[in-house]
Structures are given as C-alpha cells and as structure tokens.
Amino acid sequence: MAGPTQDFWQQRFESGQTPWDRGAPHPQLQLWLDQGLLAPEHAVLVPGCGRGHELLQLGQAGIAATGLDYAPAAVSLARERLGTLPGRVEQADVLQWQPAVPADRVYEQTCLCALHPDQWRAYADQLQRWLKPGGLLLALFMQARRESAAQGFVEGPPYHGDINAMRALFPAERWRWPTPPYAAVAHGQGWSELPVVLTRI
Numbered sequence: 001m002a003g004p005t006q007d008f009w010q011q012r013f014e015s016g017q018t019p020w021d022r023g024a025p026h027p028q029l030q031l032w033l034d035q036g037l038l039a040p041e042h043a044v045l046v047p048g049c050g051r052g053h054e055l056l057q058l059g060q061a062g063i064a065a066t067g068l069d070y071a072p073a074a075v076s077l078a079r080e081r082l083g084t085l086p087g088r089v090e091q092a093d094v095l096q097w098q099p100a101v102p103a104d105r106v107y108e109q110t111c112l113c114a115l116h117p118d119q120w121r122a123y124a125d126q127l128q129r130w131l132k133p134g135g136l137l138l139a140l141f142m143q144a145r146r147e148s149a150a151q152g153f154v155e156g157p158p159y160h161g162d163i164n165a166m167r168a169l170f171p172a173e174r175w176r177w178p179t180p181p182y183a184a185v186a187h188g189q190g191w192s193e194l195p196v197v198l199t200r201i
Helices: 006-015 027-034 053-060 072-082 117-130 147-151 163-169
Strands: 044-047 066-069 088-091 103-108 131-143 192-200
Touching (some): 027 053, 027 192, 044 053, 103 117, 117 131, 117 163, 131 163
Parallel strands (some): 044 066, 044 103, 066 088, 103 131
Antiparallel strands (some): 131 192
16 A cells, blocks of 8 residues: 555654644634534544544534544544543544545545545545535645655655645535635644635535
8 A cells, every 4th residue: 555554653643753743723723613614513524633633622612523543542642632522533544434424524634645645536535425415625735845746756744735636636526616815824844734615516
C-alpha cells in the first residue's frame, strides 16, 4: 500500500512526534460553529481525528460527533480528551468503514492530507457515500507544496492538496462548490489550509 502505514501513525502518536498537531482545535471550526454549519441536530463525522481537539470542541457545543482514526494510540488519546462529553471515537480504516446511517456533516481537516494521493479517489468516493444528499463536507485543504514537486516527486505527509487536484477529486457533478477566493488559514509549520464547504449533490 502506498503511503504511511498504521504502524507509522501508531509510532508517531506513541512518541508524540506529531508536528502537524496545533495542540488546540483548528480556528476555522469555531467560525463554522458560529455560522451554524454545525449544530447538535447534525450527525457529524470527523475522520482522522487524531488527539481529538475538534471532538472536544464539538462535544462542548453539544454535538455528538463520531471521530475515526487508524492508530489505536490516537483513538485512546481522543477518547481520554472527549471524556464524558457527547461523541465517540472508533478505530477504523476510512477506506473501508461505513456509517450506520448517512451523515449530515463531515469535518475533513487532516485525513485527506495524511493519505497518499494514490488513495484519494477511494477516499473521496467514501466521503460521498458517507454524506446524505445536501450534506456538507467542511474541508480544510492542506497547502504544503514542496520544491521537489517541480520534479514530479510526491512527498508527505502532509500531502499537498492542490486546488486543481481537489476540483478533479470532488467534481461539480457530485459536489457544489462555493465561489472563490478561499481565505487561507496559516499553519505553524509554514503550511496553510484552504477552508471550503462543499455540498453533496
């Protein structure tokens, strides 16, 4: 399988070598909460939930989100962080897992950029299956382009989410896109993320 393995992620969480982790929820999440795009009545999925920062914030807002992660160490950390707040965490392979019922919202921050691009098509198909028609994909597309890309190298994680690649991955016949520009949110590692809310058709 191309890209990072389960052991790769397990070792990172066990050792604390997670430089992509802000140590807090992504600031864009609060903006989406303030806009009413996420509410207690919504069935929300958070793939690649990691340590569960966003699950904690959602739980504090009364939203019982379901977090998914590949690494047992991440699942344990997220469950501990969530505590008794609404929500739950499952250990799952996002390329295989299916919800019992379609979701209203998927919060996609760190999962796509953690998957090797060879797996992106399968993951995008999963996201469409997970969401009900009219459901929202609240995406933060990672902008982590490296100089080696000019020579054709694919490096990560995180893998760079070029907006042209994202448009091909989430085509207009399946997803309704908002009109750009999309205001990039800076990341402490020198990267940035493009917040885009896609509607499943």
